[in-house]
Amino acid sequence: MPFKRYVEIGRIALVNYGKDYGKLVVIVDVIDQNRALVDSPDMVRGQMNFKRLTLTDLKIDIKRVPNKKTLVAALEAADIKNKWDNSSWGRKLIVQKKRASLNDFDRFKIMLAKIKKAGVVRQELAKLKKETTA
Amino acid sequence: MAPQQKKPHACRNPDLIRGVGKYSRSKMYHKRGLWAIKAKNGGVFPKHEKKAEAAAPVEKPPKFYPADDVKKPLVNKRKARPTKLRASITPGTVLIILAGRFKGKRVVFLKQLTSGLLLVTGPFKINGVPLRRVNQSYVIATSTKVDISGVNVEKFDDKYFGKKVEKKKKKGEGEFFEAEKEEKNTLPEDKKEDQKSVDAALIKSIETVPELKSYLGARFSLKAGMKPHELVF
Numbered sequence: 546m547p548f549k550r551y552v553e554i555g556r557i558a559l560v561n562y563g564k565d566y567g568k569l570v571v572i573v574d575v576i577d578q579n580r581a582l583v584d585s586p587d588m589v590r591g592q593m594n595f596k597r598l599t600l601t602d603l604k605i606d607i608k609r610v611p612n613k614k615t616l617v618a619a620l621e622a623a624d625i626k627n628k629w630d631n632s633s634w635g636r637k638l639i640v641q642k643k644r645a646s647l648n649d650f651d652r653f654k655i656m657l658a659k660i661k662k663a664g665v666v667r668q669e670l671a672k673l674k675k676e677t678t679a
Numbered sequence: 680m681a682p683q684q685k686k687p688h689a690c691r692n693p694d695l696i697r698g699v700g701k702y703s704r705s706k707m708y709h710k711r712g713l714w715a716i717k718a719k720n721g722g723v724f725p726k727h728e729k730k731a732e733a734a735a736p737v738e739k740p741p742k743f744y745p746a747d748d749v750k751k752p753l754v755n756k757r758k759a760r761p762t763k764l765r766a767s768i769t770p771g772t773v774l775i776i777l778a779g780r781f782k783g784k785r786v787v788f789l790k791q792l793t794s795g796l797l798l799v800t801g802p803f804k805i806n807g808v809p810l811r812r813v814n815q816s817y818v819i820a821t822s823t824k825v826d827i828s829g830v831n832v833e834k835f836d837d838k839y840f841g842k843k844v845e846k847k848k849k850k851g852e853g854e855f856f857e858a859e860k861e862e863k864n865t866l867p868e869d870k871k872e873d874q875k876s877v878d879a880a881l882i883k884s885i886e887t888v889p890e891l892k893s894y895l896g897a898r899f900s901l902k903a904g905m906k907p908h909e910l911v912f
Contacts, residue, residue, distance in 0.1 A: 645909070645911070646911055648823060648911060649775070649821045649822075649823065649899070649910075649911075650773070650821065650894055653890070654890055654894075
């Protein structure tokens, strides 16, 4: 079981604790054994302990400590946002956020939809069962 | 263009710190122009005669002095107001009733009465909740709103919902009492008419939203995995 995701300049990480919880950040420099300098288009560049970061598969090509402008350009060029939103991890997060923001009425509508879908599935299953036994 | 009231003059002697003004007494004398007023009046500050005091009505000494001092109650300037309505509760909001006979029912909010209680209706045809008063504390406000513009709720107030005052009847025994009791259990016809008229307009606007009718007909309950502090209503 070798490691696949390495801490390196340009590695995209997900913040899993603290004020910036849930944000995607780029590792821009490594400070010491425990901390990295981290940057994102919507935050001030700052240090973060590795324990607050979860590495992702995504990586961009930047030099050590780039300008904010260069960083934003590199993120755009690599199309990180769309790649993330289409990855299975990213999609899971979107679904979690949607579920958490559901209204009481929305939850009711979803319940009705689930029951309907289950009814249709059960009908089809009954049909198939009939065919195999016949 | 002679103004009746002059604008109050801005402070002539600003504070350097609290208790210490910027200008000395002599400087302030000069600033106020008292020298000019004196000069106008020939070197003396103008005086005016004291108004003759109207003779105060003669007070008779009281006939009775209480033995101990009577305590005066403290002054209370508070005004009675209806309870502050939560910002999330506006006319047309769907509320979830949490206690009482209709607990769990989803209900439409109409208006706040002067007593502070909320006037609410099922509508009756949909979930059996009539025009009713409900306390704000026993209610969860959802973010679902119903269009309430076609409904006239002017005539409903706390007196409408008050208990009917019984006229005192002489104590008849046996049959007399039972006959009276039977009459009181039925709702008067005009209340039923009120319910119908309020609900007619409401039900129309409810039916325009898909699935809202069955939503209002269903009761709310907490299921496994639902955490109330994390739920968005």
